[in-house]
Amino acid sequence: MSEVKLADLGRALRLTAGASMLDLACGTGEMVSTWSRDHGITGLGVDISTVFGEQARRRASELGVGERVAFVHDDAAGFVAPEPVDIAACVGATWIGGGVPGTLDLLARSLRPGGLVLVGEPFWREDPPSDEAVRGCHAQARSDFHDLPGLVELFGRLGWDLVEMVLADEDSWDRYVAAQWMTIRTWLDANPDDELAPECHGSARLRPLPAPLSGLGSVRPKDA
Template identity: 35%
Template structure:
C-alpha cells in the first residue's frame, strides 16, 4: 500500500489530520476567520479538505482554495464539497506546496501539520508571508517536545523539533506573533492516535486475507508500537493563530 492511501484510511474517523477535537477545530476556525469570513481562505496541504469544507459550510460568503499531492484525497474533498453544497466556492489543485503560486493574496491561510513540506517551520512561514493579504492571519499547527524525548522518538521525528517555548520563539524570530493558540491535551493526542491506528486496523480486518490486509495491519501495529513505546510521553502539538509583525 502507498503511504498516501494508508494516511487517507487512517484519518477517516477523525475530524482533521491533527490531534484536535471537533470543538477545538470549530473554535480555531472561528478565531482565524474573525473579520475575514467574507474573504479568501487557503489550505497548504489540504488532503480531503476537512478544514475548508467546514469553514465554507459555516460562512456563506467565504471562498477557499486547497492543494495537495494526493489526487485521491482531492477527489474525496470535491465529493464532500458537493454534498455540502459548497463546491462552487472551493478550488482544489494537485500540486506540491513549494510550487504553489497565487494570482491574488488570501485573507487567511491554514498550515496545520504541513510545515515539513516546506522544509520546516521557518521556511514555511517565509513561503506563507507573500500569500497573505494585509490584515490576514495564519493558522499554524506544529509538533513540539513536551519533555526530553526518548532516543526512539528522536529517531522517528528527527532533530527538527524543539519545546513549546522554542517553537513560539522560532515563530517570533520569523517575524510573526501569536494572537491565539490551542495546546492539544493528552486526551486529544491519545484520541488522534487511537483513531489513526484503529481506523486502519478496522479497514484491514474487513478485507479478505491478502497483501493489502497484511500491509495495513503491519502499518497500524508499527505506528501503535512507536507511539506507545517511543513518543507518547514526550510529544506535543500546538495550533497558533499568527499575524505578521510587518
C-alpha cells in the same frame, strides 16, 4: 485536532463571510470546508494526494459549500495562490517548506497585506528520554521540534507576531491515532490478500506513539 478544537480555532480567528483562504497540504479539506459552512469564507485547498482531493470535494458537497471552496491536485511545496488571500494556512505539514521558517516564507507569498498566516506545528511536551522516543515521534532528532516556549519565540525571531493559538491535547491525539486502527482493520478485512496487508497488519497493532502535542498558531507579520 478534534472537531471541537477546529471549530474553536475558526472562531478564534474571527473569520468573516467572504474572507479568502489558502490551505496548503489540506488533506481531505475538513478545515476549509467546515469554516466555509460555519463562517462563509471562500477557500482553495492544495494537496498532492488525488485520493484526498476526491474526498475533499465530496465533503465540500456534503456540507453545501462546493461553490465556495475548490481543491487542486498539486505539490503544496512552492504553491502560491493565484490571488492574495486573507488567510494562508499549513497545518501539520511544515515539511513542505523545510520547516517552520520556510513554510512561513512560502505562505507569505500568498498573503494580502494585513492577512493572517496559520501554522500547525508539533512541539515537545517534555524532553524525550531517548533517541528511540524521538524516532517514535516521527522526528530524526530532538532539534526537529521545539518546546512550546521555544516555538512561540521562534515566530518572533522570524519577524512574526503570534496573535492567537489553539492547542491539541492528549485526548485529541489518542482519538486521532486510535481511529487509524479501525480504518486499517476494516481495510484488512476487505483486502486480506493485498501485497500491503502484512505491513498494514503490523501497523494495526501499534500502541499510541508518544508523539509531540500539536499546536496551532495564527501569526501576523510585525509590519502588517
